[in-house]
Amino acid sequence: xxxxxxxxxxxxxxxxxxxxxxxxxxxxxxxxxxxxxxxxxxxxxxxxxxxxxxxxxxxxxxxxxxxxxxxxxxxxxxxxxxxxxxxxxxxxxxxxxxxxxxxxxxxxxxxx
Amino acid sequence: xxxxxxxxxxxxxxxxxxxxxxxxxxxxxxxxxxxxxxxxxxxxxxxxxxxxxxxxxxxxxxxxxxxxxxxxxxxxxxxxxxxxxxxxxxxxxxxxxxxxxxxxxxxxxxxxxxxx
Numbered sequence: 449x450x451x452x453x454x455x456x457x458x459x460x461x462x463x464x465x466x467x468x469x470x471x472x473x474x475x476x477x478x479x480x481x482x483x484x485x486x487x488x489x490x491x492x493x494x495x496x497x498x499x500x501x502x503x504x505x506x507x508x509x510x511x512x513x514x515x516x517x518x519x520x521x522x523x524x525x526x527x528x529x530x531x532x533x534x535x536x537x538x539x540x541x542x543x544x545x546x547x548x549x550x551x552x553x554x555x556x557x558x559x560x
Numbered sequence: 561x562x563x564x565x566x567x568x569x570x571x572x573x574x575x576x577x578x579x580x581x582x583x584x585x586x587x588x589x590x591x592x593x594x595x596x597x598x599x600x601x602x603x604x605x606x607x608x609x610x611x612x613x614x615x616x617x618x619x620x621x622x623x624x625x626x627x628x629x630x631x632x633x634x635x636x637x638x639x640x641x642x643x644x645x646x647x648x649x650x651x652x653x654x655x656x657x658x659x660x661x662x663x664x665x666x667x668x669x670x671x672x673x674x675x676x
Contacts, residue, residue: 482664491650491667492603535602537665547618548665550595552602 449474452538454551461526462559468522469554471536480539481519483510485532486553492535495521523556531558563587566651566668573641573675581636581671583651591654592634593618593665594626596647603650609634610656641675648672 454471461467473481481498496503498510498519509522519538523530536551564585573579585592594606595618605618609628623645625637634653638645651668 484665491669492665493667494664497664547605547608550603552600 451475451540451549452536452551454534454536454554456552457555459554459556460559461556463526463528465526466522466524467526467556468520469534469556470518470520471538471551471554472516472518473536473538473540473549474517475538475540476514476517477541478517478538479541480548481510481512482537482548483508483519483521484535484537484550486535487532495534526558528558528560531556564651564653564666564668566649566671568671569669570672571674573638573673575641575643575675577641579638579641579673581638581649581651581673583634583636583668584632585634585651585653585666585668586632587653587655587666588631589653589655589666590631591656591663592628593652593654594624594634594636595650595652596620596645597650597670598647606636606649641673643675646673646675 483495484492485495486492502511507524511520533553533555535553539546540549567582590611593608595603597603604620607626609615612631649671652665654663656663
């Protein structure tokens with residue numbers, strides 16, 4: 449099983465719709481979780497950290513489910529500018545060493 | 561503007577040649593990283609440095625070397641390039657070493673390298 453797994457998509461969603469995608473992780477000791485956004489041929493940029501209690505930033509909501517070992521990202525009232533690849537990032541702990549591990553990304557296209 | 565600068569933006573390199581990818585940050589971040597990004601494989605860590613003077617191996621270190629002589633610079637060297645090193649390379653930095661939930665990564669804008 450991959451350490452961090454995402455549905456690659458693509459998700460093609462009409463403008464204004466709500467879209468959600470999940471990311472599963474295998475290391476139960478993981479403590480830090482992030483969502484990054486990457487536009488085509490650009491660098492990844494931090495979208496939001498994911499906190500245990502869940503957190504919201506405008507139209508974006510991130511949640512953590514420790515029992516099932518996944519994080520989710522919900523985008524409400526989607527805009528054309530939301531089209532991007534969304535990367536899930538989890539810190540993976542092995543023998544006391546931690547490293548941030550990236551999922552392969554979920555591609556989202558918002559359709560006018 | 562504070563951030564991370566990578567150079568060159570792109571490069572075509574003959575197999576067997578030596579190449580150094582440059583990375584400089586002005587945020588005074590302690591930790592710096594080199595990733596490569598390949599289609600279907602996501603970002604994979606090549607080498608990292610938690611603080612100036614120290615380096616460590618990531619997931620895919622073979623064929624690459626790094627140095628961290630000071631806080632700001634973290635060059636990545638390919639001693640003898642091979643076609644499988646064709647990729648997009650991203651340098652990143654964070655305020656502290658990996659695993660700190662309060663310290664996400666800031667990325668440079670990448671170097672596209674093609675080894676022929």
